[in-house]
Amino acid sequence: MFHNIEIDKGQPIYIQIKNYFRTMIAKGMLQKGERLPSTRELSSLLKVSRNTVISAYESLVDDGFINIIEGKGAFVSDINISSGGGWVTEWESRINEYAREARDLDIVKQEAVWEKEMIPMSSISPEPELFPMEDFKRAFMNIISLEGYKILNYGYAQGYKPLLDYLTGYMESKGVNTEGKSVLITNGFTEAFEILISSLTKEGDPILCENPTHNTALKIMKLRKLDILGAHMDGGGISIQEVKRIIENNKVKLAYITPSYHNPTGITMPWERRIELYDILAGNDIPIIENGFNEELRYFGSHISPIAAIGGRGNGVIYTGSFSKILFPGLRLGWIVADTALIDYLESVKRSRNIHTSFLDQAILYEFFREGSFEKYIKKARRVYKQKYEAAIAAVRQNIPQAMLYGDGGLHIFIKHKGINSRNLLSECIKKGVIFTPGDIFYINDEGKDAFRLGFSRVRADDIEIGIKIISSTIENIRE
Amino acid sequence: MFHNIEIDKGQPIYIQIKNYFRTMIAKGMLQKGERLPSTRELSSLLKVSRNTVISAYESLVDDGFINIIEGKGAFVSDINISSGGGWVTEWESRINEYAREARDLDIVKQEAVWEKEMIPMSSISPEPELFPMEDFKRAFMNIISLEGYKILNYGYAQGYKPLLDYLTGYMESKGVNTEGKSVLITNGFTEAFEILISSLTKEGDPILCENPTHNTALKIMKLRKLDILGAHMDGGGISIQEVKRIIENNKVKLAYITPSYHNPTGITMPWERRIELYDILAGNDIPIIENGFNEELRYFGSHISPIAAIGGRGNGVIYTGSFSKILFPGLRLGWIVADTALIDYLESVKRSRNIHTSFLDQAILYEFFREGSFEKYIKKARRVYKQKYEAAIAAVRQNIPQAMLYGDGGLHIFIKHKGINSRNLLSECIKKGVIFTPGDIFYINDEGKDAFRLGFSRVRADDIEIGIKIISSTIENIRE
Incomplete structure (x- = not known):
């Protein structure tokens, strides 16, 4: 016992020892009246200083988990542990309509999400490297x-x-x-x-x-x-x-x-x-x-x-x-x-x-x-985003000239393209490493299937054209 | 004009100049096509460096408020200003029942609040000096x-x-x-x-x-x-x-x-x-x-x-x-x-x-x-609050012995006292510089009129007994 106290570099060691005992006691693995190892024993077992163990024990006293009896040692306090555990309630049926709908409408849970290596045209959050x-x-x-x-x-x-x-x-x-x-x-x-x-x-x-x-x-x-x-x-x-x-x-x-x-x-x-x-x-x-x-x-x-x-x-x-x-x-x-x-x-x-x-x-x-x-930051951010914006506009005009293109600034542009289904387009593009946002999630009813939003804020300058070319070639493929 | 640009020490001066002009232009006090003073004029007028004025003007260009025409000067851009303003809507009637009740139940708006010099027994927030x-x-x-x-x-x-x-x-x-x-x-x-x-x-x-x-x-x-x-x-x-x-x-x-x-x-x-x-x-x-x-x-x-x-x-x-x-x-x-x-x-x-x-x-x-x-902090905080807790308990036992006293720890105690009206008690105590929380706000129905909560976390150690003595003597007075 106590060999399994794992000490890592994350936290002060005395706190790790304390938490180990707190959990052991709180869970009933060390019971009321049981004696903890002496500070001398534990310090040699764990190869830490005796003062560290003393601090841990003092802190356990402060938290009400143990008592120290002068000359006798450290003993687990009068902590009561439950033997219960039979009560399992069914939460699904307790969730009301509001919370259920909040989950159904939660795009993080319902939509494809960016994975490493994908060109992130679904994002319109700022580029944090600029912060x-x-x-x-x-x-x-x-x-x-x-x-x-x-x-x-x-x-x-x-x-x-x-x-x-x-x-x-x-x-x-x-x-x-x-x-x-x-x-x-x-x-x-x-x-x-x-x-x-x-x-x-x-x-x-x-x-x-x-x-x-x-x-x-x-x-x-x-x-x-x-x-x-x-x-x-x-x-x-x-x-x-x-x-x-x-x-x-x-x-x-x-x-x-x-x-x-x-x-x-x-x-x-x-x-x-x-x-x-x-x-x-x-x-x-x-x-x-x-x-x-x-x-x-x-x-x-x-x-x-x-x-x-x-x-x-x-x-x-x-x-x-x-x-x-x-x-x-x-x-x-x-x-x-x-x-x-x-x-x-x-x-x-x-x-x-x-x-x-x-x-x-x-x-x-x-x-x-x-x-x-x-003021300093916005000047720089505008310059960077403006370049990306212009690159995105140019790439769409050149590679998807048949599309309707919208976007006067900000961190995204919007594309409508007759005859496509942006959900199918998205599935195919994800396979090729490009993710964007399908248009339908922005519409009130069953519209926007031929539209999608391209965010460029988090896309590396070189990847803007690459991403848009992949989308363009995928449009050609899925139309065939 | 422009004499009234007030420069203070709060912000970089170029931003203050810029904001002055932004507001003047946005409000129509400087109109489309109007010429701003030359950077030389303005710098001498405001007794700031010319570079400061140049920075301000550049920033106004970035924000789309002015144009600079080489060799001619800085001119207000094509900013349109409304002459509107007749539309005043009545908000009171648009507030729904929920928001109205949120306001009615907002104790910050409905109850007496602590003022400087009062002994703050209404507070149960931590003592920030301990942070x-x-x-x-x-x-x-x-x-x-x-x-x-x-x-x-x-x-x-x-x-x-x-x-x-x-x-x-x-x-x-x-x-x-x-x-x-x-x-x-x-x-x-x-x-x-x-x-x-x-x-x-x-x-x-x-x-x-x-x-x-x-x-x-x-x-x-x-x-x-x-x-x-x-x-x-x-x-x-x-x-x-x-x-x-x-x-x-x-x-x-x-x-x-x-x-x-x-x-x-x-x-x-x-x-x-x-x-x-x-x-x-x-x-x-x-x-x-x-x-x-x-x-x-x-x-x-x-x-x-x-x-x-x-x-x-x-x-x-x-x-x-x-x-x-x-x-x-x-x-x-x-x-x-x-x-x-x-x-x-x-x-x-x-x-x-x-x-x-x-x-x-x-x-x-x-x-x-x-x-x-x-860990370090909670050790100290517990010591300080424990002393205050004990002082509060002792002072109530000594000065309001007839009261029912509750409180096993934390940052407050609770007192029930037959025959008092804690609202009346509070009004009188506030006059004497002591504020606490009347009990009724914690009860579901029309109860708790004979109860009140005393927070001690923000009260100076010396003031705990003083405050409780004032409450005690006020109880005697209002019972007469």
Whole structure:
């Protein structure tokens, strides 16, 4: 006995010895009143110092697992162990419809996933090799020096004040009038949208959106059992004719719109259409949830203000932002800018869900911005992504000239190709080492079978053309 | 014009100049085609280097706000500005019942809050001055060196693998058999419980719990409109007689139990009662959600295994854990240990809510544990809190001897006092600089008016007796 204590280099040795005994005792393999080996015996058996064993035993005393009786040794405390174990319940039948559907709609569980060596055209997450790690570390050290333990204790549901102020200024610099509005920090766009939908809708409510649209947003609307009314898109974004038709025939409650570098199409809505869309929705008093997730990834043309900038001091547009498509998505930071009265409710919902978003992460990101590291980074990131974007566009034009090609910036392009089935195309391409996202997951109904999304952010520059050539030749093959 | 560019020390100057112009342009105060001052003019006006102004202008070009025409100057791009602003929508009426109730049940908004100089007996958050900041910084630097950018990119909904493995071992050392079980990382206990309730219940489902119970759990159950069936407690925890009676008369679907250092009472259920409770619930196939939030804060007596340890390889107990009452609550890290089939669904729900919990925070905490910093810290924290605990117990026994006093460890004690109204007591005590938590917020129905919770974690050692003396004398006054 005790020969099987495995010591590795991972943890301080005294903790490993302690955990070994904790587990032995907790599981009843060492029983109440049993004597542990003397510290001398165990130290020679394990070839560790006697002090190490003493520390382990002291820690076991602290945790209430053993008692030390002076001159007699260490004995297992009055720990009771169950002999139970017969109760096995059946969980499958206890899962409710909501959780079941969350699993059915979970693309990570339902779709093909990237494997090593594949060209990852399914990803639209940022290239982490671009992350400025030294700047990030400096931001951490500086903010910890400044704030100390404060940012490690409970914070406020609304968010870390300096970050809230920073984002207010940032929205102002996008032309949004923030008078009478407030910011709420969320765990990324996903939580922002989920909280909004949970707070503003009930089952069956009609919601207007682009068709196709972001599959995570679609999942959240489906889980809420909304009546999702999709308007087709053309090269300039959502079709105004369709919007009018839908509004005439339904009591639309909310609209969800991604005007810049839309997911999955990459389309950017021109300013004139933003105004037109805003006017129609304002005229019908249908609030807009605007997703600005990709806005910073503009490679050419003038800045186009978000829809939230149109209303001036009006309050009909809720803006949701995220930096997850640009940097540090692992931190899960997003935000909502909306009417102060609305944010007041959303803040309570946020608190009921998870108290608040990590204050450490918020503080690091704030400091990263304050020091100017974001400006430096975005300049470099835009340059790299712009090259990849241009390479992708060029490769598709040359190799799949018959396809309809969409994408005005961001980290992906979208392709429609008459006569193909993108699911079959995907299966064949995976065999050849290329993975992308089939179009149908972005559509409300049974559409998008002839479409697919190509992400280029994580693809090495050389592989963009290679990947697209493989797709092109596979299209030829499956059409034969 | 431009005199009003305020330069402060907060941010690199070129970014401040850029943001000034971005906002001016985005808001239409500088219009399409207008010429910006020359870099020479502006640098002399603002008394900054010309290179700084050049950087600002370059950055404005990158963002698409201006164009530079060689030899002519910098001109505002084709940015369109809205003259809109008439649309003001009424948000109050759009808030649904759920969000409205989340706000009504939000104690931060409804209850008196601590103000500077008050003795903070309402708080049960850890004393942040105890946080080992140097160890925390080291954990950050070490894990960043090891993992690099990986922990800043998207991770997995279930959690950071090394932390999952660590917690599996940790649960084993509490006597929990983790065969056939998995761990899910959540944003604290709050999210763990919220996801469980969302996934396993529907409106009106009967749920059994201690009465009183944790007010956040109560809020979540109320928001889900569950039929909350509270069983009274005695000095050994939930009354078994009551549990039997409730089960006989209702089709109870789930039980929610906090067996150690219960919130608000501080009561720890002895091992024999844990077995008895387990047997009854197992016999009726009613799964248990166990809250182990305070388990590490044991100051005396032998270790008592969690209820989750009773079932052996059985799967009827869901264990939820959190370190937020011990260290770094600002990180919002908690976990669920449950049957693997159940975790598979919960993981998809977690993904639909916010993709995953911050991988940076998970990785830092893992490294903090791996390096043995938690062991060192908990030793010190237990010593400090034990002293405060003993001071609080002694002060109540001496100054409010007529009160019923509960609390076996943790960061708070609970007091029942016949004939008082704790709301009135609180109002009077606040005037004298002492704040605590009135008991009624922990009760399901209209009970607990004669009870209150005293947290001592954030109270300075000297202030514990002072605070309790003030409460004692106020009790005398309001009874007169």
